[in-house]
Amino acid sequence: MSGFPHRHLLGMESLTAAEITTILDLGERFLEINERPIKKVPTLRGKTVINLFLEPSTRTRTSFEIAAKRLSADSVNISGSASSTVKGETLLDTARNLDAMAPDVVVVRHAQAGAAEMLAARLKAGVVNAGDGAHEHPTQALLDCSTIRAHKGRIDGLDVVICGDIRHSRVARSAIWALTKLGARVRIAAPRTLLAPGLDEMGSGAAGNVSVHDRLEPALEGADVVMMLRIQKERIGGALFPNTREYARYFGLSQRRLALAKPDAIVMHPGPLNRGIEISPEVADGSHAVILDQVARGVAIRMAVLYLLAGGEAAASAE
Numbered sequence: 001m002s003g004f005p006h007r008h009l010l011g012m013e014s015l016t017a018a019e020i021t022t023i024l025d026l027g028e029r030f031l032e033i034n035e036r037p038i039k040k041v042p043t044l045r046g047k048t049v050i051n052l053f054l055e056p057s058t059r060t061r062t063s064f065e066i067a068a069k070r071l072s073a074d075s076v077n078i079s080g081s082a083s084s085t086v087k088g089e090t091l092l093d094t095a096r097n098l099d100a101m102a103p104d105v106v107v108v109r110h111a112q113a114g115a116a117e118m119l120a121a122r123l124k125a126g127v128v129n130a131g132d133g134a135h136e137h138p139t140q141a142l143l144d145c146s147t148i149r150a151h152k153g154r155i156d157g158l159d160v161v162i163c164g165d166i167r168h169s170r171v172a173r174s175a176i177w178a179l180t181k182l183g184a185r186v187r188i189a190a191p192r193t194l195l196a197p198g199l200d201e202m203g204s205g206a207a208g209n210v211s212v213h214d215r216l217e218p219a220l221e222g223a224d225v226v227m228m229l230r231i232q233k234e235r236i237g238g239a240l241f242p243n244t245r246e247y248a249r250y251f252g253l254s255q256r257r258l259a260l261a262k263p264d265a266i267v268m269h270p271g272p273l274n275r276g277i278e279i280s281p282e283v284a285d286g287s288h289a290v291i292l293d294q295v296a297r298g299v300a301i302r303m304a305v306l307y308l309l310a311g312g313e314a315a316a317s318a319e
Ligand code: CP
Pocket: 056, 057, 058, 059, 060, 061, 131, 140, 270, 271, 272
């Protein structure tokens, strides 16, 4: 399809603003299918999508599967515990064997940064990065941008707070690339031990469009969007903060803290939530939260990504 010349989706760093907008616009068109009584179109009939998830997932894996099915592609799910990786087979050998079955797209989640890129260089199928270690999670950033654009009418010129375990967060990294390419200013907030070096040099566009704060309150002042992230216990090796109660006290999003943002600010979270740690239940379930809309838009965005990588346009024009 013109406007998206890639075989793989590996990260937001390598996409242009125009390419991101192409995916967001296509996602808007697919949203309508998800609201029909019969949620299925023949666009990817005859195509095959393999979801190879070697780390746990609820939202990403399920929404890729639903996205493939709603476009009439055949989809197969493989989890770490049910694959021969538990018998010692390498990721590359597993993926090469799956590739020999001629899928059109392999969606991969893996604990190692660079896993999807490594496979993209070696497989015939298109590869989608569904999260690689602490590196990137591009479809999460796309669904986040889709949600912000829907609720705010634009992304350009907005002030977006991203608060939490930035150091271990592929969600933060992809969001910073995507949001700054689309003209937002990003304010990162975290305890110093959960920040990463070079964050203020990340981002695209105008200099100074990423600012770093070691307290949440100054970051929240006048913000349009507040994105809270989970403490990633599975990636935190040692003690990087005293305890979760202390973390919640200084970096948890309460109603009182949210009042520092703009009155119409939206609250986002990629999930899974740690209620009472990074976000209070009142805020998570409150009127500012758009967390379940993020999930709904995730299906449409993944339909758009599969359509672009599996040759949906060619399939549609062949009918
Ligand atoms: N946001 C996200 O990636 O959620 P899952 O881990 O459930 O896929």
